[in-house]
Amino acid sequence: MKNPERRLNVISSAPPASVSVTVPARLHLGFLDLNGGLGRKFGSIGLAISGLRTQVTITRAAQTRVEGPDADRAQRHLDAMRDRLSLATGHHAKVNEAIPVHAGLGSGTQLALGVAWGVRALHKLRQNPEGDAVLLGRGARSGIGAGVFYGGGLVVDGGRGEQTRMPPIVGRAFFPEHWRIVVLLDPKRQGIHGADEIDAFSRLAPMAADAAAHLCRLVLMKVLPAVAEADLISFGSAITELQARLGDYFAPAQGGERFSSPDVAAVLRHLETQGACGIGQSSWGPTVFALLESPTAAQGFADQMQQQLGSDYRLAIAQPNNTGAIITRSEHA
Numbered sequence: 240m241k242n243p244e245r246r247l248n249v250i251s252s253a254p255p256a257s258v259s260v261t262v263p264a265r266l267h268l269g270f271l272d273l274n275g276g277l278g279r280k281f282g283s284i285g286l287a288i289s290g291l292r293t294q295v296t297i298t299r300a301a302q303t304r305v306e307g308p309d310a311d312r313a314q315r316h317l318d319a320m321r322d323r324l325s326l327a328t329g330h331h332a333k334v335n336e337a338i339p340v341h342a343g344l345g346s347g348t349q350l351a352l353g354v355a356w357g358v359r360a361l362h363k364l365r366q367n368p369e370g371d372a373v374l375l376g377r378g379a380r381s382g383i384g385a386g387v388f389y390g391g392g393l394v395v396d397g398g399r400g401e402q403t404r405m406p407p408i409v410g411r412a413f414f415p416e417h418w419r420i421v422v423l424l425d426p427k428r429q430g431i432h433g434a435d436e437i438d439a440f441s442r443l444a445p446m447a448a449d450a451a452a453h454l455c456r457l458v459l460m461k462v463l464p465a466v467a468e469a470d471l472i473s474f475g476s477a478i479t480e481l482q483a484r485l486g487d488y489f490a491p492a493q494g495g496e497r498f499s500s501p502d503v504a505a506v507l508r509h510l511e512t513q514g515a516c517g518i519g520q521s522s523w524g525p526t527v528f529a530l531l532e533s534p535t536a537a538q539g540f541a542d543q544m545q546q547q548l549g550s551d552y553r554l555a556i557a558q559p560n561n562t563g564a565i566i567t568r569s570e571h572a
Contacts (some may be wrong), residue, residue: 254271255568257298258360260353260519263560264291264338265387266420267522269481270380271455272398273488274490281406282398284458284481285345285383288557293338293349297357297454300331307334309350316354316375323374326365327473332357341429342521351375351566360566371406379439382406390520391498391563393459393466414559415469417480419537421515421544422554430499430523439492446488475517475530482519497526506548511542526527 264287271282296315303321305314315332332354338346345390355371358364372385373376382396386408431439457477465474486497498504498520507527510518513535515529531537537556545554 240286242501253570254363256359256571257296257569258357259294259296259335259567259569260360260564261292261294261356261562261567262310262348262353262388263287263289263391264293264336264347264557265383265521266422266526266528266543267343267345267381267383267480268392268519269456269485270453271395272363272451273443274451274471276451278311279398279400279403280372281380281397282445282455283383283406283500284393284462285381286386286393286414286420287387287560287563288422288501289560290555290557291338291344291422292336293346293353294335294565295332295350295353295357296335297330299336299361300329303331305332305334307332307338308337309334312347312350313354316351317358319374320355320358322372324362324523326358326362330358330361338527339426340422341432343430343520343524343526345384345387348372348377349388351377352385352388356564356566360568361394363533365541369556373404378405382408386411388564389561391560393463393559393570395463402410410463412463413561414466415471416559416561417533418471418559419531420536420559421510421531421535421541422557423527423529423544423548424555425490425509425525425551425553426553427505428500428525432523436523439489443489443492450484450488454481454484471516471530473517477542478517478519478530486520493523498527503527505571513543515540533550 251253265288268284313332313334338344340346354364359366382405383394386394393412396406397409399406461477506517510529517530520527531540541554541556
């Protein structure tokens, strides 16, 4: 990450009356090293996507009040920021849009950082991305959420060492903007999260060192060069392989399945047979995705899939997001 604090400083002469922060969802494409033999563990790769987003508007108020979807979490973040910054005023926050929760799209991190950024901007305070993420309990294993928040694109983080506060961003690539991602959401399910997620990680044996080495090589020597050369076939095949190897590793925590459920696995197999250039599950799911080479191809693919899947799944055609979060300041509350 290239000095995000400097880039995000608030420099206007007067405090704004309100701020709105719009944050893209992210796909967590996989971990790199679940062995940890080199002194660092996890490491991950992810992608910011447009179309699914969180947007929160914050103003000063006598009493703190939050409305909209995911309001309880937003309230906790507001209270934590107010205590940390010793602010005398309360706040009114309205969550205008919210990324679906526990769907593998980074809803928790994006909401937390959106609130933190908005509060600091409202009071003309210097941004502290790493400190706020730690304060609000983000980045326990992956730095991808914070990485896409502060810049978008395809992001790689370097995992956690003994002294790590937030996994550092060690690579960022501009994702070809004509590529599309068809995202399938299952409103009836949620991915593993909270205490269940902690328990799942604790029960998994360390990944074999040679398996972790192959994942790292796959990302460095195939995924990243394919993005640089806009080679979707190579990129998609590498992501599909990454997902398959990680899915097999996580299978004991997913009922013996490569993906979060037999239904998800069946959907992914179907996506692959229908011409997707790459497929996968974001984080613990249940959200799955397919990579397509153009808007036209993605629309035709999505239309066909919607007819075949019916109303059980929600489909969205996402563009890559190469900018990250956007803040809008207003002089009027």
